[in-house]
Amino acid sequence: QSSTANNLEGVLLMGKSGSGKTSMRSIIFANYIARDTRRLGATIDVEHSHVRFLGNLVLNLWDCGGQDTFMENYFTSQRDNIFRNVEVLIYVFDVESRELEKDMHYYQSCLEAILQNSPDAKVFCLVHKMDLVQEDQRDLIFKEREEDLKRLSRPLACTCFRTSIWDETLYKAWSSIVYQLIPNVQQLETNLRNFAQIIEADEVLLFERATFLVISHYQCKEQRDAHRFEKISNIIKQFKLSCSKLAASFQSMEVRNSNFAAFIDVFTSNTYVMVIMSDPSIPSAATLINIRNARKHFEKLERVDGPKHSLHMRMR
Amino acid sequence: MEDDYKPLLGSEQTGESYSNRGSTDSLDRVTDFKAKRPFHVEPRNIVGDDPQERVSAEAAILNSRVHYYSRLTGSSDRLLSPPNHVIPRPEEIYIYSPLGMAFKVTGSDASSRNPSIITIFAIWNTMMGTSILSIPWGIKQSGFTLGILILIFTGLLMLYCCYIVLKSPKAIPYVDTSDWEFPDVCRYYFGKFGQWSSLVFSMVSLIGAMVVYWVLMSNFLYNTGQFIYNYAHNVNVSDSEYGTNGSDKVICPFARNDAANHTHGTVDLGGGGNGTTDFSSFEHWWSKTNTIPLYLIILLLPLLCFRSASFFARFTFLGTISVIYLISLVTYKAIRLGFHLEFHWFDSTKLFVPEFRLLFPQLTGVLTLAFFIHNCIITLMKSNKHQENNVRDLSVAYLLVGLTYLYVGVLIFAAFPSPPLSKECIEPNFLDNFPSSDVMVFVARTCLLFQMITVYPLLGYLVRVQMMGQLFGNHYPSFCHVLLLNIIIVGAGVLMAKFYPNIGSIIRFSGATCGLALVFIFPALVHMISLKRQGALSWPSAVFHTFLILLGIANLVAQFFM
DSSP, X not given: OHHHHTTOEEEEEEEOTTSSHHHHHHHHHTXXXXXXXXXXXXXXXXXXXXXEETTTEEEEEEEOSXXXXXXXXXXXXXXXXXXXTEEEEXXXXXXXXXXXXXXXXXXXXXXXXXXXXXXXXXEEEEEEOGGGSOHHHHHHHHHHHHHHHHHHHTXXXXXXXXXXXXXXXXXXXXXHHHHHHSTTHHHHHHHHHHHXXXXXXXXXXXXXXXXXXXXXXXXXXXXXXXXXXXXXXXXXXXXXXXXXXXXXXXXXXXXXOSSOEEEEEEOSSSEEXXXXXXOTTSOHHHHHHHHHHHHHHHHHHHHHSOGGGGGGTTOO | OGGGGOOSSSSOOOTHHHHTGGGGXXXXXXXXXXXXXXXXXXXXXXXXXXXXXXXXXXXXXXXXXXXXXXXHBOTTOOTXXXXXXXXXXXXXXXXXXXXSOEEEOOSTTGGGOBOHHHHHXXXXXXXXXXXXXXHHHHHXXXXXXXXXXXXXXXXXXXXXXXXXXXXXXXXXXXXXXXTOOHHHHHHHHHHHHHHHHHHHHHXXXXXXXXXXXXXXXXHHHHHHHXXXXXXXXXXXXXXXXXXOOSSSOOBOSSOOSOTTOOOOOOOOOOOOOOOOHHHHHHHHHSOTTTTXXXXXXXXXXXXHTOSOOHHHHXXXXXXXXXXXHHHHHHHHHHHHHOOOOOOOSSOOOSSOOOSSOTTTHHHHHHHHHHTOOTTTHHHHHHTBSOGGGHHHHHHHHHHHHHHHHHHHHHHHHHHSOXXXXXXXXXXXXXXXXXXXXXXXXXXXXXXXXXXXXXXXXXXXHHHHHHHHHHHHSSSOOOHHHHHHHHHHHHHHHHHHHHHOOOHHHHHHHHHHHHHIIIIIIHHHHHHHHHHHHHTOOOHHHHHHHHHHHHHHHHHHHHHHHO
């Protein structure tokens, strides 16, 4: 309904009630979860989701399976609406679930609906809450689930990830998902590398605008902290939360000390860029001019690919 | 304004760093930088003697996540709180300084934690109640040998149940149970029903204790008054009571010709049959069951209506002193009276009771209340410094309590002068077996009287807080509510003191009732359910815990028949 009206496409985040979807959405998209919205019943309302990312993608959450008959009927009657115009299906499985058969059954019915309504959709499966599994068993259990899911998903191809909000796997999984959704991402990466080398930056990161997930990065030398992407993402999302309390929106940031200078700025309509220069003698103005010029070039790149994105370039 | 942009570390960066404030203009206008100065600390004040610790990458990223997730929910919301298996061990927790140095945490609030010995003493002190006075009677009711065996067995059983109560909050996943008590655990597993029923049964134990206190207070006040009166008027009433002769007199208050008779004492203690009007009028105004319970109302009802009970909490030391004095009293009496034991295994004789009697459920009922601490053990153990020793400390505490009860029970039973008196004479309150003229026992009674007067309002406060809190959400809704509750409690005490002052029966019934829920059924069920949820419930374990539940039910049912 609202999806088709604005030429928006849906990203469905589905899974059994209690599998962790709301927490996941809150963490990835920096939404505040108010206590009373953590309801005892199923997630019913979806059309008013304001979570948009990558330009024209709208994130919709649905609880799938395990509720009372009212929800079942509602779900069945709304099926075509829910599954129409879906670009991505992300299905969340709780690794601790004791009803594997039921979970698979609901997953399959979602896949059927996808095949009927949006056969080109990409399917991702997240095996969630892996922190509850003992460390030495995680790989084994995930491999089992992955095999089952791949088998059940035929003819559709699904990509599986194991995730937990308490380690880096959630961030990496969503980064991979978003990476696959960016049109022409390889070309972006090549151009990013060129850009970085021209301005002599130590590292250049490209973030998705809404989630600050790292889409692509270039580094000219080994960095010590493997978790730096997630840390930066968390810091900026916290900052965005603070800004939103003041009805301000985050646009850009410069952090500097005697050893480095880092610039975070809007890049294209879907992305932010972060440039890290370890030569403090280069004046900020120079780097900012470089970023501004690169922006124009990258926007042209985006505009070239895919008319479906062109309508929403000027939304911000 | 220049100062606001000073960097955290290192040399001053002037000029070109701040020339492009254009990029931050939009933020300038919106936030007041003066109000949010970053830290600026002189380096020389920060660097201490401690060596610099390197924070591990995992700890750093976990810290970042915890910070971020805490912004996404309300402060009291536990949805995105790190679960225990994610948080590093206390040895790996660091405190960050803003300049990037990290210091290890030196043991979380070590100051408010008690060493094991204090915890053990606190548990012993809390468990030691007035049931100690009924242990000799209980041993008498079940037979000497069987009584000792039952005491040991019941102690171990209740220790195990206490252990599973103590373990129960930790087995709950995803929720922060650090300030939970056992009723909260029951609410988690059984919903509202669990919460309300555990509250009701907890009330049974508290109100049962308060009724026992009233009966005992009447008893002690009577005896104290009697002693003072007799001392003042130089009255010697030793001939009027049936008992031993000699300096260490032991009496049998309800003289029975039939040793096998086990009637409950509803006989009004008429005291001496002397004819002087002084006596009879004093007896009239100073009667254990008729008037004294009412005099106590004047003293205690106002105390119950106090808003806060912290004043009375200061007097808990009186309880310890009383118990220690009782132990020394018992030792002294045993030395003076000597041992009088004869072992008749299954038949009762005129003076002795069989070693194994069918009345043993009376002892188990008394012991259920004597070893009862399950409704507050979690709170008591929380302040133990070395939490890993909790089980050991609990076992030691139970051992000490069991030894104390065993000591008092065995000594009184053994020292009870059986050639003239029958063992059947041992009273539910063993101090009743000593005349009111006995000085040492008079001191004991006075100590206990004072102690009970100070504990009674504490118990009343606990009842009030729990009932008012659950029913009205407010600990002190209004004076009328509180007064009504107090009148009901006091009324129960007065009625019992007047018509049924047998503390042995009150203790065993209230013990078996509250033990049924809070010692046997709820802990066993909670344990089995949590094991089942983890998929770790084995058949022997399920059978054993079901057997525990059946024992609890049998304990209560047997009180009515035996």
